[in-house]
Amino acid sequence: MQEFIQRLRDRFTSGSILEDEPMSRHTTFSVGGPADIFVQPSTIEELEWTMLCARERELPFFIVGNGSNLLVSDQGFRGIIVQLGKEFQEIRVEGETMEVQAGALLSRVARTALDHSLTGLEFAAGIPGSMGGATAMNAGAYGGEMKDVIKEALVLTKDGQLVRLTADELDLGYRHSSVFDKDYIVIQVRLQLQKGDPQAIRARMDELAQARRDKQPLEYPSAGSTFKRPTGYFAGKLIQDAGLKGFRVGGAMVSDKHAGFVVNVDHCSAADIAELIRQVQTRVKDHSGVTMHPEVRFLGFPEDQVVR
DSSP states (O other): OHHHHHHHHHHOSSOEEEEEEEGGGSSTTOOOOEEEEEEEOSSHHHHHHHHHHHHHHTOOEEEESSSTTEEEOTTOEEEEEEEOOGGGOOEEEETTEEEEETTSBHHHHHHHHHHTTEESOGGGTTOOOBHHHHHHTTOEETTEEGGGTEEEEEEEOTTSOEEEEEHHHHTOBTTBOHHHHTTOEEEEEEEEOEEOOHHHHHHHHHHHHHHHHHHSOTTSOEEEEOBOOOTTSOHHHHHHHTTOTTOEETTEEEOSSOTTEEEEOSSOOHHHHHHHHHHHHHHHHHHHOOOOOBSSEEESOOGGGOOO
């Protein structure tokens, strides 16, 4: 492994390569064991080189953004985790169009839109994710989704090719895109917004921020909404109706403020969260007959422990 790491470092100029990096430092749940190798490339060339080396060694390879929709096992990840971070955060504004690199946080992108009197991203101001992750999962909140504003994206294919995809080619649906289906890596996204009244934009962002503070357990580590919304239902209400508000497994708890959130209230483990998700799924099914599917992605777990 040391020879492999040295090979990576030989081609890196300013990106970082860490060994046995705790993923609890890189997920909003604040849990997760170590990744064998944790890479933060500073250029597309460094990213491509990392992919090539991983392919040659047949090492598992996973891309993370801000870690806001991810549960990493307590055993960690045997392979390479790549984070497009501080070197992939550029935002450019041209008229009503924004060019945003994958590592830029949505909160910063939304603020930049406000600074340029552009409307359409107010819903995203409080989502704790990066542009790359938000595109991959078509993140949304309060009636807005990324598909409403994405015009196209520059992605890196698993074969190392840079390709521009239109919004239609991204196949953006509810918490879904072709990024996951085809193992693309989002590099940059073009957003199409509209000119608006900055006071109205700010007022809407303030309104949604207050709604989040009032209704969501922001004081605890979480991954946001834990379950996808079943067709015709609201996940939080199904969980609440099953009597699961405040239900705990170890240090993980169904929030007593909003039942749609699983939160880390007392230094929980990833295993606590996974078991809590599993039990919520079972109990809601028993109570209402509705199958709940987690929005959170599982990484590093044995196949039989992944909740789907």
